[in-house]
Amino acid sequence: MNKKGIIIDLRCYPKEFSTSIISDYFFPTSKEFAKFTATSLQHLGKFEMSGNAKIGKANSNYYKGKIAILVDETIQSASEFLTLVLRTALKSAVIGSQTAGTDGDLCEIPLPGGIMTAISGLGIYYPNGKGTQRTGISIDIQVKPTLQSIRKGDDPLIQKAITFINR
Numbered sequence: 001m002n003k004k005g006i007i008i009d010l011r012c013y014p015k016e017f018s019t020s021i022i023s024d025y026f027f028p029t030s031k032e033f034a035k036f037t038a039t040s041l042q043h044l045g046k047f048e049m050s051g052n053a054k055i056g057k058a059n060s061n062y063y064k065g066k067i068a069i070l071v072d073e074t075i076q077s078a079s080e081f082l083t084l085v086l087r088t089a090l091k092s093a094v095i096g097s098q099t100a101g102t103d104g105d106l107c108e109i110p111l112p113g114g115i116m117t118a119i120s121g122l123g124i125y126y127p128n129g130k131g132t133q134r135t136g137i138s139i140d141i142q143v144k145p146t147l148q149s150i151r152k153g154d155d156p157l158i159q160k161a162i163t164f165i166n167r
Contacts (some may be wrong), residue, residue, distance in 0.1 A: 002065075008069040011070055011096075013078065014078055025035070026067065027062055030081055033147075035049055035124075035126070066092070068096045068160075071095070073100060077102055093141055098139065103133060106121070126138075143160045
């Protein structure tokens, strides 16, 4: 893979989701990408922070070009988590606008009367402790479509990604 760059458009929900497969291609070594909080089963109501989660493995043949990751306000959950992983790669940039801030797993809770509800049972954070839930994934290059670009059928995120790769 000796191309100058790759554009990964996450402005849709991934059909199949495997961060471990992706990490085989984009990382030269194992790298920290997130921390998680989860409820303590020994102390109800207590949340505990995990150590840093890692992605990737030793790979001298990893992709060395630039990686443009396209996001907007419509991406959520698995797309946000995948963005969190990909942004850890060397020469990557997240391009677009604030994401939904809804990453995390779902825990279903049965309520009386046969009613079910669900909450996120997992907090997701950058390795430095900055949260992603409710705030979304940090954007490196802010770009939003305008009414004019929409009318013309232009995609300013793709255009900015090409500029990023070519500089």
